[in-house]
Amino acid sequence: MIALLLRDLRLAVRAGGGFGLGLAFFLLVAVLVPLGVGPEGGTLAKIAPGILWVGALLACLLSLDRIFALDFEDGSLDLLATAPIPLEGAVAIKSAAHWLVTGLPLTLAAPVLGVLLHLPGNGYLWLVASLALGTPALSVIGTFGAALTVGLKRGGLLLSLLVLPLYVPTLIFGAEVVKRGAAGMAVEVxxxxxxxxxxxxxxxxxxxxxxxLRINLR
Incomplete structure (x- = not known):
């Protein structure tokens, strides 16, 4: 399973659409929002938690269609389905690989982008904590959506429509953690x-x- 994880990490870097694309999109969101909303620090500080979480969510969404696409095209997915390791384990490894190349870099870069959006000082710790805790859910949910749409031509739009409603609770509670933390309020709930x-x-x-995946491979 470690070999499968390393293989997926190499494929994510070589095939593109990995952490570089996600980080670039995240940076664009943080740069464009002040241009559209205005440079007032008070306004940006109020919307920073939501904007940062929306940017992270959409950045994770960019590479979801690649989770199983390459394996489906070259036949590796059929081999994984018949391999000695359970297919559920292979799916979990692919979710972990997606988080390592997408969610983890976004989590580490978020404090820097929080400066651009005038995030209050109390919110940085909770921004990192909420993203570290919430982005794995984005990867797991996205992997489920990718499994439903594997093999479909131009399935990226359908994948987005399936996954985005499932992302909403994570977005709401993740942004609420940062908002409450920045305001000095209790964040336990x-x-x-x-x-x-x-x-x-x-x-x-x-x-x-x-x-x-088993249904789609029949």
Whole structure:
């Protein structure tokens, strides 16, 4: 399984659409919002938690269609389905690889972009914490959507339509953690809800994704 993880990391870097594209998109969001809204620090500080989380969510969405696409095209997905390791384990590894090349770089870069949006000082720790806790859920949910649409021509739009409604709870609670943290308020409730979403998605969706892959490979 470690070999599969390393293979997916290499493919993500070589095939493009990995952390470079996601980071570039995240940076563009942080730069364009002040140009559209205005440079007033007070206004930017109010909307910074939501903007940063929306940017991270959309950046994760960019590379979802590549999770299974390359394996489906070269036949590797059929081999994974018949390999000794459970297909559910292979799906979990692919979700982890997607998070390592997308979610983790976005989490590490978020404080720098928070400066551009005048995020209050108290919010930086909670921004990193919420993204570190919430972006794995984005990868797992996105992997489920990619499994449903694997093999479809031009399935990227359908994938986005399927995944975005499932992303909404993570977005709401992730932004709420940053908002409350920046205001000096208690963050335990949204943080626990965010953790619950991530743990629930990680526990259930690999099995659903594996089932969807088996159906699509028949």
């Amino acid at each position: 949204p943080l626990l809800l965010l953790a619950g979403i991530t743990l629930g998605a990680a526990a259930v969706l690999p099995f659903a994704s594996a089932l969807a």
